[in-house]
Amino acid sequence: MIVPFSVTDFIERAAAVYGERPGVIDEPDQPADPLGTLTYAAAYELSRRQSARLDELGIGVGERVAIVSHNSARLLTSFFGVSGSGRVLVPINFRLRADEISYIVSHSGARVLYVDPELVETLRGIDVEHTFVLGDDASMYAAPGTEPRHWEPDENATATINYTSGTTARPKGVQLTHRNLWTNAVTFGLHAGVSDRDVYLHTLPMFHANGWGMPFAMTGLGVPQVVLRKVDGAEILRRVEQHGVTVMCAAPAVAAAVLDAAQDWEGEIPGRDRVRIIMAGAPPPTRTVVRVEEELGWEFVQIYGLTETSPLLTVNRSRSEWDDLSAEDRAAKLVRAGAPAIGVRLRTDEHGEVLARSNVILEGYWERPDETSRALVDGWFHTGDGGAIGDDGYLSISDRKKDVIITGGENVSSIEVEDVLFSHPAVAEVAVIGVPSEKWGETIKALVVLADGATADEAELIAWCKDRAAGYKAPTSIEVRDELARTATGKLQKFKLRQPYWEGHDRQVN
The missing domain is CATH 3.40.50.12780 (ANL, N-terminal domain)
Structure with missing residues (x-):
């Protein structure tokens, strides 16, 4: 049947x-x-x-x-x-x-x-x-x-x-x-260990990949769902205390906001030994994972996926084999993207790009057959992310092959921001890259070459962007340069432009 x-x-x-x-x-x-x-x-x-x-x-x-x-x-x-x-x-x-x-x-x-x-x-x-x-x-x-x-x-x-x-x-x-x-809702609920004894807090925007499928999973299992309109660290702690919240999904910036609010919280942090926070968007620093588990007493769970994958591809949740590890060593394992979710097949191609097969993969891009054919090739979805799969089957994301910056959990097209900056009369060349940010995971930086005789400062160019695109897409910093290094064929190599800012990091996404 x-x-x-x-x-x-x-x-x-x-x-x-x-x-x-x-x-x-x-x-x-x-x-x-x-x-x-x-x-x-x-x-x-x-x-x-x-x-x-x-x-x-x-x-x-x-x-x-x-x-x-x-x-x-x-x-x-x-x-x-x-x-x-x-x-x-x-x-x-x-x-x-x-x-x-x-x-x-x-x-x-x-x-x-x-x-x-x-x-x-x-x-x-x-x-x-x-x-x-x-x-x-x-x-x-x-x-x-x-x-x-x-x-x-x-x-x-x-x-x-x-x-x-x-x-x-x-x-x-x-x-x-x-x-x-x-498929996404059922497998996500299974991996997250959701039951009708849970209480879910919607810290994640529901528009974002349909709230990662949690509106479906939580509804089907009869979980009370607490709606939070705007993210605020102290308010999240209050809702956890008031409603007995046990699970939430969030970008790294949300965890940072809660950790900041916890410094001024009077009394015991609510949800200790009860809340699990499921994080994605960009892996947080290992120090953040340690702080979530030690200062909040919440369980940290890492996932990886894309809107195109509904989104769940991998899950990284602490396992019994890691119980005797130090907090730092366990955190180092948890910041990896994780192991494939049930029904997901992963591999990397000769260029190191992560490919996936699963029942959660998109049908296609609406009215964009060209984009669909580029993303779906020979039964595999091309994520656009570079990574490696270890001997234990765990995926680590090392670099972003497509020019997308994930800041505070939001995807920003670097090409879109470049287009906005190019429209400024003083800008002759521009390259937009993601650089590390303690608060947002990564943030937007523009490297700009000005036209001959033209002048424009950082504040002016940032304001230009904010007037012409959503505020979160505007660069947080702009560096004016004499030239941008290019290949012999005139192409920018963004991985080289990013490299100085990521020194000391073991991957090119934060």
């Missing part, structure tokens, strides 16, 4: 088994009217009312519905209200500029756009058939009790399109199927 996988499997089980349990604890401090604590039965009903409203609007199966939102209960239930009814959810990074969001809405062909109230004025000019403000529930949802049309699940149908900064100036839409999302 073959029963097609669907993201509705998770919410239907939650409603049936844990219907009266608190399922989603909404962010109390937000511009929309908070939904408070939703039981799983109420969350399921809300998703069905959303599906029914899309029926009323004539939004058909396979059509795209975009949403731009901070973490919220309405965003979380949209994964089921939109994708679970056969439509395609397009979660968009709320930090992007209006023109960047407009491009994604247009490129995806979305007919519906849900907007966070904080962004209404900024996004007012986007051309889309239907726009709803989150919190305007009378418009966003059908009347209570309205039954949505039945959708016969197709596990190979696209469930979400997640736009990611790649090596080109324009973001690419990653098509993830129901089968991709289902």
Whole structure:
């Protein structure tokens, strides 16, 4: 018997088994009217009312519905209200500029756009058939009790399109199927040891690779999910204490924020010997791992993946064989990307690029067959990352083959930033690279050659970027040079430009 996988499997089980349990604890401090604590039965009903409203609007199966939102209960239930009814959810990074969001809405062909109230004025000019403000529930949802049309699940149908900064100036839409999302959620939940005794804190943006699949995994296992709208170290500690949080996912910058807040925390750190923090985006320094385990008393888990892989490819969680190691020696093992998750096959090619095969690999890039054919070759996905697989099967990432900088967990295309800087009249040449950052993992640095007779200082060029791209994409430092070293054919070798800044590091990503 073959029963097609669907993201509705998770919410239907939650409603049936844990219907009266608190399922989603909404962010109390937000511009929309908070939904408070939703039981799983109420969350399921809300998703069905959303599906029914899309029926009323004539939004058909396979059509795209975009949403731009901070973490919220309405965003979380949209994964089921939109994708679970056969439509395609397009979660968009709320930090992007209006023109960047407009491009994604247009490129995806979305007919519906849900907007966070904080962004209404900024996004007012986007051309889309239907726009709803989150919190305007009378418009966003059908009347209570309205039954949505039945959708016969197709596990190979696209469930979400997640736009990611790649090596080109324009973001690419990653098509993830129901089968991709289902496989990722189940294997991630298994490796993370999730049970219905857990409490999950959404520190990770839900738009980011669908919150790494945790909205699905946690829902299916009946885990109460605490929504955090904006990252704040002290607030994370308060939520852990208030709700009994046991697990969260985060970029290294979030762990740094919690560690900073812990210095001023009065009394015992909440969650000691109970919380596990799952980290990705870029491996943190070994010192950070030691501090998480010793100062917070939380378990550190490292994973590696990409939006294109739903995202889980590898897991690195401390094992019994490492129990007698010193904290530093154990941390040195934990900062590796990890061992392949169940169902994942990894290898490296002759250039050292990491290749992967799995049921979590994307279907393709939306309307970009050329990019799809470059990424999927002979049944293997090309990650664009360089690395090595040890004798124990653990992957270590050593360098980034594609020109993407991961800063604070956000992907930034270096080519996109270069394009912005090139538009400044004083800039003749530019190379954008990632350099180590204690707080952000790595941060953006621009090496600039000015045009003859032109003048421009660092502050001016950084402000230029912030006016023309999302703030997090702007360089944090700019170095003016007389020339940029190139090969005989005129190509920049960014690994050589990065090298002086990474001396003393054993890999070219932090």
